[in-house]
Amino acid sequence: MxxxxxxxxxxxxxxxxxxxxxxxxxxxxxxxxxxxxxxxxxxxxxxxxxxxxxxxxxxxxxxxxxxxxxxxxxxxxxxxxxxxxxxxxxxxxxxxxxxxxxxxxxxxxxxxxxxxxxxxxxxxxxxxxxxxxxxxxxxxxxxxxxxxxxxxxxxxxxxxxLGGEMSWHRRGYRIYDHPAALKPTLAYAMILMSDVVDGDTLMDPMCGGGTVAIEAAMLLEHSRIICMDRSRRHIAGARLNAKAALVENRIRFIVGDATRLSSYVEDVDVVVSNPPYGIRMGSPREVRRVYREFLREAVNVVKKSIVLITTEHKTVRRVLEEHGWRITHARKVAHGNLYPYIVVAKPG
Missing domain, CATH: 3.30.2130.30 (VC0802-like)
Structure with a gap:
């Protein structure tokens, strides 16, 4: 050999x-x-x-x-x-x-x-x-x-x-280009970090162009996948991307507000998401408000794990620990010109 x-x-x-x-x-x-x-x-x-x-x-x-x-x-x-x-x-x-x-x-x-x-x-x-x-x-x-x-x-x-000129992280399904899209390689890594198993329900409540949901649908054959965003335009774009990836029928799309998560779903096993942070929200105070309200809802809906990529990792840690969750893993990664953290949290 x-x-x-x-x-x-x-x-x-x-x-x-x-x-x-x-x-x-x-x-x-x-x-x-x-x-x-x-x-x-x-x-x-x-x-x-x-x-x-x-x-x-x-x-x-x-x-x-x-x-x-x-x-x-x-x-x-x-x-x-x-x-x-x-x-x-x-x-x-x-x-x-x-x-x-x-x-x-x-x-x-x-x-x-x-x-x-x-x-x-x-x-x-x-x-x-x-x-x-x-x-x-x-x-x-x-x-x-x-x-x-x-x-x-x-x-x-x-x-x-081995792959010619094209970088393999540029998936062919990216028809709709969300202005703050998550790289599919990071989405894939976050899904693995969540400890999701095939058959679990996985949700991205701030899904943007749908990268996490699409990568999950490609990886998990029997899981229920939910892609939610408050923007109708982003949900329409996510649906286009999912259709291009041939997984549109595997994903449930919802126009909804993540700060009122329990209004849309009763329980999910895993949340994996790239919530807005930094200049995308305009104000650090507004970012932290959204995080606090979203996480207060998420801890009552999610059963197994929450995985987020964000520069607001200190806020995420503080809010989750206040609600009895523990941070089991955190790592800094490169994403464009930013260096956010991937944070993994579990109940108890």
Whole structure:
């Protein structure tokens, strides 16, 4: 059995979810996991690499060709060339396949990501010419093969993008784009953190464009899924997204106010939600009022767990503990330019 190293990228903060999912679906073995870095290295049976597209918690997957140390001086661009040229990239790029280099640079260096891409591109062309006697075509817009060259602080990674140019967190069902949409990778992670089991009732009482409900309907075959929002426009958009995802019939849609939750449902097993916070509500005082009123209702309706992503985690903790609930888990994650917390709470 030949095993290959694959780089999986994700939202910083849910690396452990990626490892769990890769182990469960790919029989992968974790090689390197750095919490908060958004990158996980796993070892996968070569025959199972095609299954990586089933992972719901990742943004991209890259087949690692080479990894080496690198310094930050201008002279170390020569190291970029050497590592790429010796990586075996010619097995994936030929004179009959167009390619492009995508470079990322993180840290302090005397060169830019454009410099890395330029030098790496020269190395790919030279490696292919040595192997085949001809140079490969370069196509920066629609390449058949994407060679990824990442310089992360003092290391360089050369890899082949397994999913092409499209990030896998951009689900095809996002017809309606909510102005503060939750990334599906985070929605998926939150559902797993809720300890929901298939057959439970899961509700998102502030569902926006329906991301949580749709991800839940894809994951849970026998569960009742409820998507509620006070905006008719958002509910209409959520329904469009669910229809595009082919799960519209699995979800109950309600136009309703989460601060009066018990008026719409008597009991649910799990609530998973991305409630409004920060500038979305205009006033911190108004945000906290909504949270207090919503949570006072939720503790009387929810039986198993409440999972929220919010920058108002201190308010969430205080209100829930006042009502006899306990915070069983909290973690900071990256979401756009914000760093909210995912908070998991259970009764008692």
């Amino acid at each position: 030949t095993r290959r190293t694959v780089i999986l990228t994700t939202n910083p903060g849910i690396e452990d979810i990626v490892v769990w999912e890769a182990e469960a679906k790919l029989s992968a073995e974790a090689i390197e996991v750095r919490s908060g870095h958004g990158r996980v290295l796993v070892s996968v049976d070569e025959k199972k690499i095609y299954l990586v597209e089933q992972l719901r918690s990742i943004h991209r997957a890259k087949l690692l060709l080479a990894r080496n140390g690198i310094c930050g001086s201008q002279d170390c661009l020569r190291k970029v060339y050497e590592v790429v040229a010796a990586s075996g990239v010619e097995k994936y790029v030929t004179p009959y396949t167009s390619f492009a280099v995508r470079a990322e640079r993180v840290g302090e260096h005397d060169f830019s990501s454009l410099d890395v891409a330029r030098v790496a591109g020269d190395a790919v062309i030279d490696a292919v010419r040595r192997a085949y006697g001809e140079r490969p075509p370069v196509d920066l817009d629609y390449p058949a093969v994407v060679v990824s060259v990442d310089v992360i602080h003092d290391e360089i990674y050369v890899s082949i993008e």
